[in-house]
Amino acid sequence: MRGLTHRAVDEAAGLPPGSTSNLARTRAALLELTLTRLVELEERALGPALEAGPAALARRPSREALTELLVEALHVQIADARRTLARYELALEATRRPELRRVYDRAGRRFRDPAVALLAVLGSPDPVRHSRQLVAFTEGVMFDAIAGAGERPSREDSRAAIRELLDGMLGPA
Incomplete structure (x- = not known):
């Protein structure tokens, strides 16, 4: 985070100093x-x-469609470890800066609110709580794969884990 300065951004972007x-x-x-x-x-x-x-789920809601959506999103985030690590750095910085926390929380709702809606469509008895758990699970998998001691999960492992999580939230398929 210390390296993120006005001067460093100008240099990285090839802009004149002060831009x-x-x-x-x-x-x-x-x-x-x-x-x-x-x-x-x-x-x-x-x-x-x-x-x-969400479009596929709106047409034909299914746990399998949600599982595939989550597997794809999880692996996109893991594949771009640099971007995901930058988000983690900003999340930590937001714990020290209330003004940044507000921006971070507002941005997070853009991803979390659709999860609430999708889980509600699939019959979750508590879609708000379940969406928080789903986000926490996927964030944990990403963190472990990128910054932790874990390995990058295969798509098959991710699919199985997400199915198990959804079974716990929604009941057996």
């Missing part, structure tokens, strides 16, 4: 701008999974 300062005058503004851009990149990377999944 980043025109957009983000303070460090807090620079962090918020960075988080906003990171969310845009995640949405773009997850776009195909996020667009296809």
